[in-house]
Amino acid sequence: MSAWYTVLIVLGSILVVGVIGEIVLRATARKFDPKNKHCYITGGSTGLGKAVAIELAKRGAHITIVARRLEELNKAKTEIESHCTSNCQKVICISSDCTDHDSTVKALDEAIEKHGKVPEYVFTCAGASYPGLFIEQSVDVFEKNMKLNYFGTLYTVHQAVNKMVGSNIKGNVVLVGSTLSMLGLIGYSQYTPTKFAIRGLAESLRNELKAYGINVSVYFPGTILSPGFETENLTKPQITKDIEGADSGLSPEQCAKALIKGLSRGEVAITSDIISLLFRVSSRGMMPTNNFVLDSILAFVAWIAFIPWRWYADSLVVNYGKSMLSNN
Template identity: 30%
Template sequence: MGISPYYILLLIPILSAFLLLLLSLIARPRPSRIPIKGRHVFITGGASGIGLAIAHQAAAEGARVSILARNPKRLGEAREAVRLATGVEINVFSADVRDAKAVSRAVEEAGPIDVLVCNQGVFMPLELEKQELEEVKFMVDVNLMGTFHLIKAALPTMKRRTRETGLPASIALMSSQAGQVGIYGYAAYSASKFALRGLSEALQHEVIADNIYVSLIFPPDTETPGFVEGEQERRPELTNIIAGSSKGMKADDVAKASLNGIKSGRFIIPCNFEGTMIAIATCGLSPQSSFITAFIEVAGASFLRLTALFFQWNWFCTIEKWQKTKNSSKLKENTY
């Protein structure tokens, strides 16, 4: 005798309830709210784009905001823009995140930080074979090493701050959906952004005892000056074909999703529906404080893995078709 479909249907909610109970006991780190009103939010890459949008929103919510960037003129313009929009004066600091000493001086001058947002980033899309190693090094130095410099400079006082106030703090790292999925033409950039995940996962283990929560933000293509001036103009044709189907976001919307995720103490912060699906598909061994999200990850992992394989199949077919067209064009040119 087989098992009755009635009993199978009855088992599904029972097993789901048991799994939810289990996940509520084992999900770590424990959920926490990170208050920002009246606290010091320090944002790098804050003179434009997502960083400036986060500065606007944090200032509007009553945070004491500091921004860091390289260009003094843009910093002045950003400070004035925030003042006009919110009536709040923010502090600005000019430094290159590749310079550990300059970063340390800026952080010391700014004072103890409660929420550190490592938002700086550069992107130069190109096939690795064609890309100069100086460009590769530049991206790694800004996107990855710059983040190390910031965390090293800010962490000692952040730890003292949490002990003194009893309030949780946050370190947020701005990655990219290209830090979850590798795409043609993104080899160097993806390497620098994928590395932030390893840094974040290990760092969360190291600082949770100090009541510091790490967040890793994965925005899609975002309408920022850097995207328009750099990424879109330089992206290889095949990259545009593969990545062109993904919908971009406005900087304000990314900033809102980022700040809400930071305040919720979430480790992984996707910024749209597509990002949420990618986050579930790539969750792996990442920390997860929400047992509801953990349940969705467990339940959806197999289906989303299958979906991911279809995406990869489509991308490889696109590459194969593009290469055939390119080779055919070269053959015709040589014939004539």
């Protein structure tokens, strides 16, 4: 009886600590309220970026969407406007190449001029993946991916943060990483390092920008069923697809809702699927926990579960290599 009593005490204590952790997270989080705020979104013409813009429009935000193709931007603008809750909301679109620093600076200046204020929220949703085998891809692909996914984010964030600090705005920066910000797989050697870099940037800025009262969050989505995913699959090696398995993925709309939910809870590192969640808790570095008790329990589960999964993935790659040699 005493043993059961001890177990109940331990479980009860864990539950209490977990509840306290949730209360502290909610109580200390800056209120997420984009109403009447200027929200600046790169990659806003399609996929996750457009879906995030729609969710923000539903909450009364003023929106700037930025992407290269003007025709897609205009279509997205019309769709976003249809979700606005007030005639006073303003939605503008700007054609800009986020991989070009000067173009990024001009785009942000134009957005500030048209809205009459510096963005309070910045979402960097622009990005792409070009899967392939390391020895078969040109170095140009690696440079292109780093330019888009990392420097395309850096240019926007650097300029936006300078504007926030110069205007004494306690803003919010939301970077978009990936599940592959936390692990590497065959076929993604040109993509994973760019998303590791995004995570590193987010973790550094989360600490540094506290000096100016600017919040930084990072979203780690898994597979997003967007036009970009369809393009990605055109060059993705079969071995990569085999390891990924039957990943059903989430729609951009589901991901946007998960991202907004995480921001509303005050989370710094946000996920929307169980696999990404397990990788987050097992390799969180200096990132704050979303719930200390739950994160710790899940981290223990992940450390155990990932051992056979890693063996499985490695064995698939070894067998793939043998089949390639036999075919040659």
